[in-house]
Amino acid sequence: MNAVVHAKAESRHLLSGNEAVARAAWEAGVRVAAAYPGTPATEILENIALYPNIYSEWSVNEKVAVEVAIGASLAGSRALAAMKHVGMNVASDAFMTQSLAGVVGGLVIVVADDVGLSSSQNEQDSRYWGRFGHMPILEPADSQEAYDLVKRAFDLSEAHETPVIVRMTTRVCHVKAMVVLESERLERPTPGFQKNPQRWVMTPANAKPRLPIMHERDRALRDASEASDLNVVSAGGDRRIGFITSGPTFMHVRETFPDAPVLKLGFSHPAPLDKIRAFASQVDTLVVVEETEPLLETEIRAAGLEVHGKTILPRFGELAPSVLRPAIKALLGEAHEAASRSRADLFPRPPTMCASCPHLGPYFALSHIRNLNIIGDIGCYTLGAGHPWNALDTCISMGASLSMAHGMDKGRGDSDEKKSIVAVIGDSTFLHMGMQGLLNMIYNRGNVTVLLLDNRSVGMTGGQENPGTGQDLHGLPAPRVDFAKLAEALGVRPERIRMVDPYELPTMVKLVREETKMEEPSVIITNRPCSLTDRFERLRAYTVLDDQCTGCGNCIDLGCPAISVARRETVTAKSGKTKELVFAQIDPNTCTGCHMCVETCAPDAIVQPEPQNRVIRIHAHA
Amino acid sequence: MRDGITNILVVGIGGQGVMTAAEMLARTAISQGYDVKKTEVAGMAQRGGVVSSHVRFGPKVYSPQIDAGEADLLIGFEAAEALRWLPHLRPTGVAMVNTLRIAPPVVSAGLYAYPADPIGELAATGIEVHAFDAGAIAEELGNTKLVNTIMLGAISDHLPFPAEVLKANIVEGFRAYKPKLAEVNAQAFDAGREAGHVKAVSRQLTA
Ligand SMILES: Cc1ncc(C[n+]2csc(CCOP(=O)(O)OP(=O)(O)O)c2C)c(N)n1
Ligand code: SF4
Ligand code: SF4
Ligand code: SF4
Numbered sequence: 001m002n003a004v005v006h007a008k009a010e011s012r013h014l015l016s017g018n019e020a021v022a023r024a025a026w027e028a029g030v031r032v033a034a035a036y037p038g039t040p041a042t043e044i045l046e047n048i049a050l051y052p053n054i055y056s057e058w059s060v061n062e063k064v065a066v067e068v069a070i071g072a073s074l075a076g077s078r079a080l081a082a083m084k085h086v087g088m089n090v091a092s093d094a095f096m097t098q099s100l101a102g103v104v105g106g107l108v109i110v111v112a113d114d115v116g117l118s119s120s121q122n123e124q125d126s127r128y129w130g131r132f133g134h135m136p137i138l139e140p141a142d143s144q145e146a147y148d149l150v151k152r153a154f155d156l157s158e159a160h161e162t163p164v165i166v167r168m169t170t171r172v173c174h175v176k177a178m179v180v181l182e183s184e185r186l187e188r189p190t191p192g193f194q195k196n197p198q199r200w201v202m203t204p205a206n207a208k209p210r211l212p213i214m215h216e217r218d219r220a221l222r223d224a225s226e227a228s229d230l231n232v233v234s235a236g237g238d239r240r241i242g243f244i245t246s247g248p249t250f251m252h253v254r255e256t257f258p259d260a261p262v263l264k265l266g267f268s269h270p271a272p273l274d275k276i277r278a279f280a281s282q283v284d285t286l287v288v289v290e291e292t293e294p295l296l297e298t299e300i301r302a303a304g305l306e307v308h309g310k311t312i313l314p315r316f317g318e319l320a321p322s323v324l325r326p327a328i329k330a331l332l333g334e335a336h337e338a339a340s341r342s343r344a345d346l347f348p349r350p351p352t353m354c355a356s357c358p359h360l361g362p363y364f365a366l367s368h369i370r371n372l373n374i375i376g377d378i379g380c381y382t383l384g385a386g387h388p389w390n391a392l393d394t395c396i397s398m399g400a401s402l403s404m405a406h407g408m409d410k411g412r413g414d415s416d417e418k419k420s421i422v423a424v425i426g427d428s429t430f431l432h433m434g435m436q437g438l439l440n441m442i443y444n445r446g447n448v449t450v451l452l453l454d455n456r457s458v459g460m461t462g463g464q465e466n467p468g469t470g471q472d473l474h475g476l477p478a479p480r481v482d483f484a485k486l487a488e489a490l491g492v493r494p495e496r497i498r499m500v501d502p503y504e505l506p507t508m509v510k511l512v513r514e515e516t517k518m519e520e521p522s523v524i525i526t527n528r529p530c531s532l533t534d535r536f537e538r539l540r541a542y543t544v545l546d547d548q549c550t551g552c553g554n555c556i557d558l559g560c561p562a563i564s565v566a567r568r569e570t571v572t573a574k575s576g577k578t579k580e581l582v583f584a585q586i587d588p589n590t591c592t593g594c595h596m597c598v599e600t601c602a603p604d605a606i607v608q609p610e611p612q613n614r615v616i617r618i619h620a621h622a
Numbered sequence: 623m624r625d626g627i628t629n630i631l632v633v634g635i636g637g638q639g640v641m642t643a644a645e646m647l648a649r650t651a652i653s654q655g656y657d658v659k660k661t662e663v664a665g666m667a668q669r670g671g672v673v674s675s676h677v678r679f680g681p682k683v684y685s686p687q688i689d690a691g692e693a694d695l696l697i698g699f700e701a702a703e704a705l706r707w708l709p710h711l712r713p714t715g716v717a718m719v720n721t722l723r724i725a726p727p728v729v730s731a732g733l734y735a736y737p738a739d740p741i742g743e744l745a746a747t748g749i750e751v752h753a754f755d756a757g758a759i760a761e762e763l764g765n766t767k768l769v770n771t772i773m774l775g776a777i778s779d780h781l782p783f784p785a786e787v788l789k790a791n792i793v794e795g796f797r798a799y800k801p802k803l804a805e806v807n808a809q810a811f812d813a814g815r816e817a818g819h820v821k822a823v824s825r826q827l828t829a
Contacts, residue, residue, distance in 0.1 A: 014645075014652050014660070118663075142659070142686075175661040175686040176648060255685035321689045339691030340709040346702060347734035349635065349726045351669035383669070387728055556731070561670060564730040589766070 005050050007181055015179045017146040017172040021110055022047030023181065024150035025080050028106070029188040030054055032072035034065035036432065037461040038084030039119045040173035041112035045082055046464075049473050053185065058465055058473045061398075061432040062087030066094045066109065073107040074200065076191040078154050082110040085124040086397070090433070092129065095163055097202050099133045100210045102161040102217075105190065106154035109135075115169040115291045116318045119460075121378060121396065123316055125293040127246075130165050130269040134214050136221045137165045137269040138230065139247040143177040149266060151182075152230065160217055160224070167268075169291060171248040171318060222270040230266030231275055240332060242283025244276065244307075246296060249289040249319050256321040257328065271296055273303045280305050285331070289324065292316050353383050355562040356536075356594035358455045358528035361502030362424070364558050364600075365509040366391035366451075371419045372516065373408060375448075377401035377434065379426035380459040380530075388559050392424065399433025401425045406437065406446040420516035424451045427468040428458040431481065435490065441521060442491035449516045450523045453502075454483055457530035469535075487523045496522040503528060505558075505599040531592060539593030540608055544584050548605035551581030555597045555606060562590035563597060627680030628782055629688040633707045634699025635724055636671050639770035643697065644675035646774060647781075650791045651679035654783045661686035670726060674707055695780055697773050700724050701740040701753075711749055718777045718818055719744065720756040720769065745823040752776070754817045760810065765803075768810040775814025785815060 004013050004023055015023070021044050025033060033056040035045035049056045055072075059065035062083040072079035083091065088111055095109065111129075114120040130137040138153050140146040146168065153164040198206050225231060238259040245253050246268040253262055263279045265271065280286045288297040288309035297309030312327045313319060322341065329336035353359055363384040366374055376382055376392040377400060385392035394404060405423035408416070425434045430452055441448055458464040465471045470480035484497050496518065500511050515522035529535035544555075546566070555563050566585035572578050586597075586606070598606045630647055634640040641662060648660040656679040663674045676688045693711045698704025698719040711717060725736045737743060744751045754776070760768040771792055778785035789811045796804040 012652065014648055014658060171661065171686065175659055176645065177659045177683075177686065178652060178657055251684040251686065255689075320687050321685055322687075325689075339689075341690040342706050342709055346706045347726065347729055347736060349670060349672045350728060351671045352727055353669065380669075387733070388731060559727070561727055564725070564727070565732070568732070 004181075009181050009183045012178055012180050014176050015143045015147070016043065016174055016176050017140065017143045017168055018043035018174070019047050020143040020147035020179050021082070021150050021166070021168075022051065023179075024147045026051040026054060027183055027185050028151045028154045029078050029186050030080050030154070031077035031105075031190065032056075032069060032079040033082070034059045034068040034080075035082040036060065036062045036065055036087060037458050037464045038062075038087055038112075039461055040114060040170040041082050041084045041087075041110065041168070042461045042464065043173070044110060044112075045473065048080070053187070056473055060467060062091040063094050066091040066098075069107055069109075070094060070098050070103070073103045073105040075193045076105045076189075078106040078188065080108050080110060083112070084120065085111060085113040085126050086120065086122065087111070088124075088126050088129050090398075092133070095129075095135070096133050097207075099135050099163055100207060100214055101200060101202055102210075102213075103157060103163055104161070104194075106157035107163045108150065108153045108157060108166055109163060110150070110166045110168060112168045112170065112173045113291070115171065118170055123292060125291070125295065126165065126167050127269060127295050128293070130167075131295070133163075134218055135163050135165050136160070136225070136267065137167050138266060139167050139268045140172055140266070141245075141248050141250040141264070142172060142175065143179045145266065146172055147179050147181075149230070156224070160221055162217055162221070167247065169247055175248075218270060222272070225267045225270050226272040226274050228267040228272070231272045232264055232266075233279060234262045234264060236261040239283045241285050241287050241328065242279055244279070244286065244288045244296060244300070246290050249291060252319055252321050252324055253289055256324050265296070268296065271299050273300070276300055277303070277305065280307075287312070287328070287331070289313065289319050291319055350386060351383060352386070352561055353380060353559060354531050355560050355590045356531045356592040356596065357560075358502045358526055358530065359384065359453055360558055360560055361505055361508045361596060362451055362453060362512070362526060363389040363391050364505055365512045366422070366424075367557070368509055369512055369516070372422050373405075373416060373419050374422045374424060375401045375405035375408060377423070377425040377429050378460070379429050379453075380455075381424055381426055381453050382460075384424070388557055398429050399425070399437055402434055402437030402441055402448065402450060405448040406441040406444065409446050409448055420449060421447070422449045422451060422512075422516060424453065426459070427452065427454040427456065427483070428464075428466040430483070431467055435486065438487065438492070438523070439490045446521060447519060448521055449512070449518070450521065451512070452483060452487075452523055452525045454525055454527060455530040456535055457533050459530045459532070463530060463533045483525050487525075492521055492523050496520060498522065498524045500524055500526055501528060502526040503594055503596045505596060531594075536592070539595075540611060541586065541588040541591035541593055542595070542598065542606050542608050543586050543588065545605045545607060546583070548603050549583050550603050550605070551583045552602070553582035553584070554600040554602070555584050556582060558597050558600055560597055562587050562592070625680060627678055627683060628695075629693045630677040630695045630697065630777075631688055631693040631707060631710055632675040632677065632697045632699070633703045634673055635703065636669065636673050638673075638699045639767070640673045640675050640699055643770050643774055644677050646788070646792055646795070647677045648679070650783070650788045651677070653791060654787065656680055657683045659683045659686035663687075672703060672706070695777060697777050699769065699773060702737055704751075705737060705740045705743055708744060708747060708749065713749065715749060716780050717744065717749060717751040718773065718780075719751060719753040720773060721753050722755070722757050741823060748824055750822045751824060752818055752820050752822050754820050756814065756817070759813050759817060763806055763810055763813065765806060768807065771807045771810040772814035772817070775811035776818030778811070778815055779818060
């Protein structure tokens with residue numbers, strides 16, 4: 001268990017921003033917390049789950065998570081929902097109207113923007129949602145502030161009866177920094193749901209009178225922002241440039257220009273325009289440093305102030321010191337010499353699937369079958385687009401594979417005439433947003449072959465549980481959805497629902513071949529667990545018998561990272577043609593003994609050696 | 623070390639324990655009363671990608687990221703990764719490098735080349751680089767996971783606090799959570815510390 005769960009007030013800890021959010025939620029008396037995993041937000045709920053007196057769950061998607069939190073808030077409980085930036089797109093239908101109705105118990109949405117795109121499909125600035133949905137935004141700059149601001153967010157939410165967005169970025173979520181804890185949990189009274197249809201039933205007649213109330217709230221929030229001690233000037237003697245920052249850019253600015261005055265906006269929306277005006281009057285030039293869109297900049301300019309921002313800084317990515325320095329020096333007309341960070345000419349290490357990953361089998365099959373359009377989804381299996389499989393043709397948003405595949409089937413162009421359309425999706429993504437696409441496709445008489453890769457895990461985000469795994473957020477037994485029955489209930493004919501062991505490569509290839517030829521939808525469901533979870537059983541490693549290996553290279557095409565090229569040889573056949581032979585080797589420390597590659601080797605060169613009595617020498621010197 | 627701030631860059635490949643080593647340094651720095659920030663620049667690290675962990679500590683630390691050319695110490699868990707990140711060091715910095723070579727699948731497939739002599743290339747930069755085979759020491763001690771502690775031992779005499787403090791923190795950590803591994807980690811630390819005294823492959827004489 002995490003040490004900080006039992007930590008007392010006034011103790012100092014090294015905490016990530018996500019861990020700090022969890023501790024703050026506990027102290028703030030949160031009673032319900034819900035999330036769907038997503039980098040860099042995942043650890044928020046994983047850490048909240050460690051605290052007592054908070055009901056916490058993995059919801060099936062972000063919209064559900066926000067709705068769970070809304071329900072708890074209406075019952076008078078403090079509630080929190082957490083997600084990565086793209087989760088807001090999914091959840092928006094719920095919070096856009098709840099913001100109009102307002103809240104009872106403090107309702108905080110913690111959103112983590114993947115600025116710099118370290119593991120996401122796009123880069124989005126979630127601060128738009130605060131403007132769009134009339135919700136205030138607090139932006140912590142480090143772990144200590146994540147801790148402080150989450151607590152403040154609940155007070156603000158209750159004071160103004162509004163959902164509050166706490167906007168984090170990767171560089172706050174995953175940075176570990178010192179946090180001094182202030183207090184311990186404060187339990188609060190929970191009044192229970194007070195029925196009030198005019199307030200909570202958002203029909204047009206009830207929603208309309210809420211509009212002026214919401215706009216009045218915006219005004220009150222602006223006053224609160226003007227008065228807030230979260231919007232504060234750090235003095236500096238060099239007044240040539242005054243910086244305005246939100247979120248972690250404060251740290252980068254302070255680091256790079258320690259003598260410059262900085263107006264740090266912790267309560268960044270609604271922006272405190274009077275405070276900004278006063279600050280502007282004290283400096284020569286105003287520069288807004290915000291990640292990633294020019295939101296404050298545009299508002300400040302609209303307020304009639306002259307300001308720099310994205311006029312001189314990049315519109316995407318992190319505004320780290322190495323980015324800020326040259327831009328600001330250029331603005332000041334000073335010379336700057338760029339230092340390098342890394343050698344760009346070295347080979348890359350693109351992420352790849354793990355040894356014995358259950359997705360390797362399906363991709364081995366897909367890469368060996370021709371005339372397929374392979375419409376993909378988001379998860380570890382997205383890596384199938386890369387080397388050596390090159391067997392995934394699209395990826396945009398969670399659950400999109402089935403619906404896009406259906407559209408591609410209906411909108412076939414000339415070159416697609418003879419092709420089969422395949423959708424590849426994981427268990428968690430299917431339950432998140434994919435099953436609606438299947439229902440839609442069946443209902444509309446489409447024809448797509450669905451590969452439902454059930455590895456009993458949310459693999460990509462680190463192996464979380466979902467309704468298909470049989471366990472909940474706390475690792476406790478939970479009802480497990482039956483994917484075959486679910487597919488049948490959605491209308492797939494039972495004959496076309498095929499369960500398969502993805503390690504059985506010949507069966508895997510045969511099944512995909514058969515089902516893609518069918519004139520009706522099929523669902524092929526794999527059944528091996530993610531190799532990084534406890535459900536996976538590691539066995540003795542395999543090895544390649546070098547004198548048996550013919551250098552055919554077949555096993556290497558599987559893409560298991562335990563298999564690598566031992567050597568290459570060029571041979572000349574009788575016909576005079578030259579051919580390159582690729583001999584394989586298996587790393588015994590990486591191989592998990594899954595047996596999959598054995599099926600690729602005609603001469604039986606891949607074998608499992610007899611166990612040797614290895615001397616365990618850990619205590620040899622003890 | 624500028625403004626009393628120490629910048630340590632720990633680099634390697636996902637799964638090698640880079641982040642754990644960085645965390646150990648950060649915790650020890652906190653125990654010595656420093657302000658600390660630690661951050662990773664890691665893509666999908668779990669899937670065999672490059673990991674670089676930044677640890678910064680001093681009287682007051684703002685940005686968690688070490689600026690280009692500002693690292694004081696570089697701990698390289700793999701030879702080519704050390705080479706990749708060497709430009710992040712100051713000319714007066716020190717690199718401690720494990721000579722292990724791990725070629726990714728794209729190299730194995732012949733799409734890219736792994737440098738023939740990464741240690742030689744490191745030496746040619748003129749920066750103070752110490753290189754040794756941490757894996758061999760770990761194997762000698764009977765557990766390949768010890769590389770982590772060995773590398774920390776190796777860098778321990780270059781830190782602004784005594785090596786013993788770092789050692790005690792590591793060993794206590796194990797004593798609390800995995801007591802069986804406490805003793806062997808203490809040995810690994812000492813062995814690493816000894817190995818870290820290996821003569822630099824190169825030293826900049828004009829520094
Ligand atoms: C709307 C949204 N929420 C969350 C994520 C983060 N995310 C990426 S893949 C993934 C789920 C992967 O699980 P699964 O489909 O089971 O595939 P696996 O990784 O296990 O192969 C998640 C949660 C996202 N990209 N988009
Ligand atoms: S984490 Fe699991 S699902 Fe993802 S690549 Fe590794 S084994 Fe496969
Ligand atoms: S048995 Fe083959 S496929 Fe399975 S982990 Fe080992 S090398 Fe990889
Ligand atoms: S499949 Fe068998 S024969 Fe072919 S390269 Fe691999 S081990 Fe050698």
